[in-house]
Amino acid sequence: MKRTTLSERALVLAPHGRDALIAAAMLRESGIEAAVCAGLASLLAELDAGAAFVVMTEEAISAADLHPLANWLGDQEEWSDLPFILLTSRGGGLERNPAAVRYLDVLGNVTFLERPFHPTTLVSLARSALRGRRRQYEARSRLEDLRESELRYRTLFDTMDEGFCVIRFIDGPEGPLSDYVLVQANPAYERHTGERQQLGRTLRQRFPGEADFWIERHRSVLLTGKPERFEAEIGHNGRLLEMASFRIEPAERNEVALIFQDVTARKQAERELRDLNETLEKRVEEAVHERAVATAQLHEAQKLEMIGQLTGGVAHDINNLLTPITGALDVINRRYASSDPRAARLLDGALQSAERAKILVNRLLGFARRQTLETRAVDIGALLDGMGDLVTSSVGANVEVRTAVDGGRLTALADPNQLELAILNLCVNARDAMPGGGRLTISASALKCGQSTDDGLQPGEYIRLTVSDSGVGMDGPTLARAVEPFFSTKGIGKGTGLGLSMVHGLAAQLGGKFELSSTVGQGTRAALYLPVAEQAAHPLKARRSPQLTELRPLDVLLVDDEDLVRKGTAEMLRELGHQVHEAGGGAQALAMLAEGLKIDALITDYVMPRMSGAELAERVQVDRPDLPILVVTGYAGGDLQLSLPQLAKPFRQSDLVAALARLLRKADARSLAKAAV
Structure with missing residues (x-):
């Protein structure tokens, strides 16, 4: 819609003779500003600048294309109806001027003035047109005020x-x-x-x-x-x-x-406040008691937080120690296992032990980080078989361990690492309940729940995993509080009181439940109900030496402040034919690059003094944004909040090569994308 400019001037279109000058002079003498237009195009341009009315002669438009003028008039705002005074030689009646119909259709608000006319008549019509235009301007102002009022109302109404x-x-x-x-x-x-x-x-x-x-x-x-x-x-x-x-x-x-x-x-809050005032003394006592309990729990939580931090730090150091061990075993295994069967068996055993140590450290890291669950289909029988040695070594020689799994494959939906930790917690609790030795039974069976139970178990199919002992048992009050956080019957410093509560929370998070029953002198039975997985569990694969990914020879800059870790990693790379340049920290690495060192990839440790691996990567990417960079970390299991590829310690030669291969594939893909653009 045409946004009309407010103006009180007249436009005159009379291209023949001195009509335009005479009409403009008449209007100016009466106090009305007037501008003369040379033609129809000039008139349209002046209309965009604003006008109160237009005086034009019939011969100025009789043979002209009036479509542009009609379009301009049709695009006026709703309040605008531009007045025209048309000077004719035959008047405005159809009987004397048949063309008047055309002018009425195009111009709309038009007044016909037959020539010759007295100047007073023209001035009178001009003033009348100006008054009408002023009323239109006033209507515009009222419409704008109305719109603003409606907008304010609608804004208030909606918000x-x-x-x-x-x-x-x-x-x-x-x-x-x-x-x-x-x-x-x-x-x-x-x-x-x-x-x-x-x-x-x-x-x-x-x-x-x-x-x-x-x-x-x-x-x-x-x-x-x-x-x-x-x-x-x-x-x-x-x-x-x-x-x-x-x-x-x-x-x-x-x-x-x-x-x-x-x-x-x-x-409701007011009613509760009244109730609170009515029972203020009792509530104060309860609040003091709750505060004392909360303070005690806070102390326990702070202690656990310190343990978690210590665990994370120790796990990082262990990972640094395991990395060169695993790498050296891997290199030796590839060089000599094929020619010496006895060495192959010893090396395979050492690698399996290193792998188990890696899993143990990852569990410690998981405790420190409170990992989210990674659920999948788990074969319960295979999981219990794999835990056999760990359970036996954890409970000691004076406890007899029995395992009973019903026939058929029992597949549950669970996080296998957290489930192993829960089972191990139950077994350790059972061991502590049998100080003189006894019998520990781990069993698993399938069951169907037809209707919802009072403790929240929904209808469906479940795997019931039970850990029973022949220990001292628990009385009623102890059993009622057994799964409360921080509650423990063990002596000070011998337990956190979180073992059973962690198992209870895991069961609830998985959509199952945890059930505990006990009789004094007859032992305790802990049952963990897990939902059945719809898909089949992946069978355990026999351990074999992983195949190495084929890579072209690379120039690699390896940065790590731990000499043993750096040298072990460098040897793994050199053994595969890569050229390795070593740096003991971020500053040394930057200096080597500044001196003109040409490399195909950068591998850097994450935690280093004075400059972390992330900071080093950021500074290197300023000059070489396309350089492939791999961050190696002993913290958080390789799950740092970074946008860079990561590799968790400890790693084997195959893990390192696979990570490099993925790194180079991404770099090649980016290069191809840029070339295509």
Whole structure:
């Protein structure tokens, strides 16, 4: 739409003779600003600059293409109707001037002035056109004020936190003004009432049981014009509304506006505050007791946090120690295992031990980080077989360990690492309950639950994994608190009281449950219910030496502040034909690159003094943004919050080569993408 510029000047279009100059002079003498246009194109340009009215001669447009002018006029704003004074030789009547119909269709608001005319007539028509144009400007101002008012109202209507609606009373079967409909409601209406907006439906259709109460209440506001404020409960959802109602004028509209908000929570808080004041002394005692309990738990939590930090640090150091051991064993195994069977068996055993040590360290890291669960289908029988040696060594020689798994494959949906930790916790608890030795039984079986149980177990198929002992057992009060966090029957410093609570939390997180039963002198039975997995578990694969990925010879810059780790990693790479340049820290690495060292990839440790691996990578990428960079870490199991590829310590030669291969594939893909662009 054409945004018309406000102006009180006249435009004159009379291209023949001195008509334009004479008409402009007449207008100027009467105090009206006038501008002469050379042609129709010039007129359109001047109209864009603003005009109050136009004086033109009939011959100026009789043979012209009037489509541009018609388009300009059609694109005016709704308040604008530009006046025209058309000077003709035959008047404006159809009987004398048949072309008048065309001019009326195109110009619209046009006054015909037949020549010759007296100057006073032209000035009179010009002033009349100017007055009409001024009224249009005033209408524009009123329209803009109205739009701004409507915009302010709509903004308030849409954004106000309180619910707002307008109802209109109508006549119904019960008599005049015996029902009403919802005609307008803001977005907060549904949030405060809990009811979906149903514009146009009568109240008796929506809530027939409550209609009489609300109709009578709001009708009194409509008839008296007196606003009302009150509280009332609505519908069947127990919501309490604080409401204000007032009549919308004029009264003949039969409309009432309602403003309301849900005060259910506030009223509940007020009731609770009254109850609190009435039982203040008792609640103070309870609060003091709860604070003492919370303080004790906080101390325990702080102790565990310190243990977690210590565990993470120790695990990092162990990973640094394991890395050169694993790498050296891997290199020796590849060189000599094929020619010496006995050496092959010894090396394979050493590698398996290193692998188990790696798993143990990862569990320590998981405890320090509180890892999220990584659930998958787990073969319970295979998992228990794999844990046999670990359980036996953990409970000691004076405890007899028995395992009983029902026939058929039992596949549960679980995190295998966390499940192993839970089973190990239960076994250690059972060992502590049998100080003089005894029998520990681990069993697994399938069962179906037909209906929901009181403890939250949903209907479905489950694997029940049970750990039973023949120990001292627990009495009723002890059993009732056994799974509470920080509760322990062991001596100070001999337990955190978190073992059973961790198992209980794991079961709940997996969608199962944890069940504990015990009798004094007869032992304890712990049952873990796990949901059955729909897909089959992957069978355990026999351990074999992994195949190395083929790589072209590379120039690699290896950065690590630990000499043993760096030299072991460098030897793994050199044994495969790569050229390795070693640096003991970030500053040395940057200096080597600044001296012109050409490399194909950078491998850096993450935790180093003075400059971390992430900081080194960031500085290297300033000059070489496409350089492949691999970050090696002994923390967090290779799950640092970095955008760079990572490799967790300890790693074998095959792990290192595979990580390099992935690194180079990504770099090649980026290069191809850039070349394509």
